[in-house]
Amino acid sequence: MGALFRSEELCLVQIFLQxxxxxxCVSELGELGVVEFRDLNPHVNSFQRKFVNEVRRCEEMEKTFSDPVPSAPQPRDLLAIEEESERLATELKQVCVHSELALVNTICGNCRRKAQQVIFVYSWIFCGPSFFVAGVVHPWKVPAFERLLWRACRGYFIIEFQEMEKNPNVLETSDMTQWTxxxxxxxGKTIGQKVKKICDCFHANTFFYPENTEERQELQKGLQSRIEDITQVLFQTESYLQQLLCRCVSILPQWKVCVMKCKAVHSILNMCSASVTDKCLIAEAWCPVRKLLLLQSALTEGTRRSGSIVDSFYNRLPLSSSSSPPTLFTTNSFTAVFQSLVDAYGVAKYGEVNPAAYTIVTFPFLFAVMFGDVGHGLLMVIAALWMILQNKDNKNTHFKNEMWRTVLAGRYLxxxxGLFSVYTGAIYNHCFSRTLSIFPSSWHLRPMNWSDDTLRGSRFLCLDPNTTGVFRGPYPLGIDPIWHLASNHLTFLNSYKMKMSIIIGVLHMTFGICISYFNYxxxxxxxxxxxxxxPELLFMLGLxxxxxxxxxYKWLAFGPGQSDRxxxxxxxxxxxxxxxxNKETPPLYPGQVTHLQSVLMVVVLTSVPVLLLGRPIYLYYHHTRHQNMYLLNSLEHHSIRKQLEFDAVEVFMHQAIHTMEYCLGxxxxxxxxxxxxALSLAHAQLSDVLWMMVMRTSLSSRGMLGSVVLAGFFSFFALLTVSILLVMEGLSASLHTLRLHWVEFQSKFYSGTGYKxxxxxxxSITNPL
Structure with missing residues (x-):
């Protein structure tokens, strides 16, 4: 709890890296995660830094992270990764090119085989010397191609078209191309020359066919054998391609992480400044004091891994008054969500009291004051326990839904x-808007001695606490269940909850004012x-x-028997x-007006000018008193002369704004x-309306039909309870509780002007979740 009450002690170190x-050395520090580096080159452009080329190389190869997570690679290993990835990419491209070529050759071979069949038919029909030209052309060129052939050859030819069964890819663009x-x-040879010229004009791919039938049959056999060889080559190419891709899949995630780590290391090195001799790099970083030994061990290990003779080391620098160290709070899975609520308002300044240490108790308590119901609290507890069991092995990192991960992160909240709601619900004696008669009521009817006629004829009867035996002392726990049967139970509960809200609010704010003592x-x-x-405390307590x-005092001095006066x-x-x-208003105690209240008002009115003028006058007096001593030093040091500057008007205006804001606040x-x-009343009334409109109606049914009606109405009641009373009302109460902590409580002592x-x-680089 000590580390949560105030930020851990941090120190500024100067690291000399050979x-x-x-x-x-930086790689080892990245593995440990113990230091936050400061940028010593804030005015240097990122493109003008020393290791910008290494960072650019990493950015070109950088991908998202994936398991397993290897250690940071050596610079020479990065070059090997780059060469191997380029070689694999080239090899993969060549395999794809060869595969497409083989597919084209297979299709063309099939076309030639079909062409041989057609040629054999034509030769048998015409039984004369004929010549043949075969090839492929784009489908959109077929009409013009056929029309031009008909006009140029005057009809002395026979042509046949057929669509390809498979369309190969274009190797340059990888798009599917249609061929016919x-x-x-x-x-005649004259017509053949015209045909060949027309084919060249239309950029048609033609194939050579021998004129002799025996040569054609031998060519057909050769094509068949070639098709079988190409098919085997395609099968082997696909098998090799699959092996190559499996190899890339297995090794690529590790390369991605290596590149991410290498880029991060070079980015840190860019934040360092070079020494005068340019033989080492100088870095400045914030480090927790308790982790200085880890810092030294990381520098020693980095020196050993690099084989350097000269060791890297660090020096602890003194903190100046202008330095603002970051804030570090050590949290666990339980306290992290409460710390996140505080950090959402603002991170605590270094050395400032952390409100999260108290929010662990006050946040759920104030929520429960507005949400008090035993039944609803138990439902929240059951839901939270289920989420805790689901997250037992940190399973929330596998959920892709960000909203679900957020809900799981707040499981302990x-x-x-829920537990505090069960407690306040027991105080309110509310369980799904119904009362729990755990103990016998403290109010009794028998001592009133009402007759049967009075009982039958009166709609409402008033119990007199002054009658002996009617009221026998306070109820053991919470509110007596008989109040929920009374016609004036809302009046009683409103008065009770209103006064309770004032008491809780004043105690909460006074506690916040007292915490500011630890900051000062x-x-x-x-x-x-x-x-x-x-003065702030006197103003708050005085009023x-x-x-x-x-x-x-009124609760203690005036019981039920004295409630009338x-x-x-x-x-x-x-x-x-x-x-x-006012003489008509009787005092609560002797000397109330003449003594205590008059003194309190004098104290309250006196505290306002002290709060308004005290701090500015003291600062002005302090400045004037030490002005001569500082003036002698300021002649020699310009920095001290800047510290001597004092704007009394600005200090007074700031204090005046603070005084008005505090008093009105x-x-x-x-x-x-x-x-x-207000929210407690709204939650109780909404629960009561839901019960009266849904459950009470279903409970009035009888018989077998009543069971069916009860099951249906209960499902509807459960749906409305979860969606409205738990989710919507719970979210509303949480937001109001957050407002009370951020504005009413933390404004009394918390500035929130620090940084994490x-x-x-x-x-955090390889696994940002």
Whole structure:
């Protein structure tokens, strides 16, 4: 809890990295994730840094990460990865080219074999010397091609077209191309020359056919054998291609991670500055004090891996007043979600008190005040326990839905809110809007001695607590169940919850003001304790602390028997603020108006000018007192002369704004806590309406039909309970609780102007989830 109360102690270190071992040292630091590097070249363009070429090479090869995760590669290994990937890409392209060529040759061979069959038929029909030309042409050229042949050869030819069964890819564009096979039979060499010229004009691919029948048959046999060889080559090519792709799939994820790590290391090296002799790199980084030994061990291991003779080392630099270290809180799976709620408002400044240590209790409690119901709380607990079991082995990293991962991350928050809701529901005596009679009621009817006629003839009867035996003391736990049968139960519950909201709000804000003491003491600003903290505390307690005292005192001093003559707290509080004494309003205790309330108002009015003028006057006096001493040093040091500058008007305006904001905020923030009462009332009434409109109607049915009706109505009741009362009402109560913590509570002591400690870690680079 100590690490969660305040940020871990960090120190600024200056690391000297030898040129030969700088890469390995940074790589070891990336594996450990213990330091956050500072950019020592903020004004240097990213394209002008020393290792920009290495970063560019990595960016060209960088891909998304995949398991397994290897260690960071050596620079020479990166060159080997680059050469091997280029070789595999070239080889894969060649295999694809050869495969397409083989497919084209197979198709062409089939076309030639069919052409031989057609030639044999034509030769048998005409029984004379004929010549043949075969080839392929694009389908959209076929009509013009046929028309031109007919006009040029005057009809002394026979042509036949046939679509290809398979369309090969174009090797340059990898697009599917359609082809049409043609076979032309003609007589005479003169016509043959015209046919060949026309084929050349249309860029048709023609094939040679012998004129002798025996040669054609031998050619057909050769083509058949060639087709079989090409088919075998295609099969072997596909097998080799599959093996090559399997090899790429197995080794590519490791290369991706290696490239990501290499790029990250060179990016860190670009943040370093070179020494005067250019023999080493100088880096500055923030490191937790308790991890300095790990830092030294990483530098030693990096030097050993690189084989360097000179060791890399670090020096711890002193923190200046202008330096702002990052903030580091050590959290676990339970406290991480509460820390995230606080960081969403703003990260704590270094050394500032962390509100998350108290939010672990106050957040679910304030939520439960608005959501108090035993049944609904148990449903939340069951849902949270199921999510905890689902996430037992960190299974949430495998879920692709970001919303589901977010809900799983808040499983312990939901569990704590459910448990607190069960507690507050027991106090309210609410379980699905019904009461739980765990103990006998403290109110009894028999001592009233009502007759049967009175009982039968009266719709409402009033129990008199002054009658002996009617009221026998407070209920053991929570609210007596008999109040839910009373006609004035809403009046009673509203009064109770309204006063409870005021008490909780004042205690919550006062606790926040008291926490600011630890911030002032940590920074040694003791004048803030006297001139800021104490006036703020007196103003809060003098007004609203006294209001809480009046509420509690009235509860203790006036029981059920004295409820008829109990004075109004509201009138007393208004008279106190207006400095009036109303004789018609009886005092709560002797000396209330003349002594205590008058003193409290004087203290409250005195604290406002002290809060307004105390800090500016002290700072001005402190500045004037040390001006002469600083002036002597400022003649020699320009930096000290800058520290001497003091704008009294700006300090006064800032304090005036803070004073007005605080005084008005105390009033508005106290009223803001009334949302605890309003949302609690809304949740209870909505639950009651849902029960009355759905479940009570179904419970009035009888017989077999009643069972069916009850099952259907209960399903509808369960659906509305989960969707409206749990999801919508729960989300609304969570947002209101978040507002109470961010504005009403944290504004009293928390600035949230820091920034997170983000160490250089390969884990966060390769696995951003």
């Amino acid at each position: 040129s030969g071992s700088a890469y390995n 096979v043609f076979l032309i039979s003609f007589w 939901i569990l704590s809110m 003491s940590h920074s040694q600003q003791w004048f803030h304790v006297l001139l800021v903290l104490i 609203f602390g006294y209001l809480v005292f009046l509420i509690i 109990a004075p109004s707290i509201l009138l007393h509080f208004i008279n106190m603020v207006l400095f009036t004494d 105390c009033i508005s923030n106290t009223a803001s806590y009334l949302r605890l009462w 400690f983000s160490p250089f870690s390969f884990t």
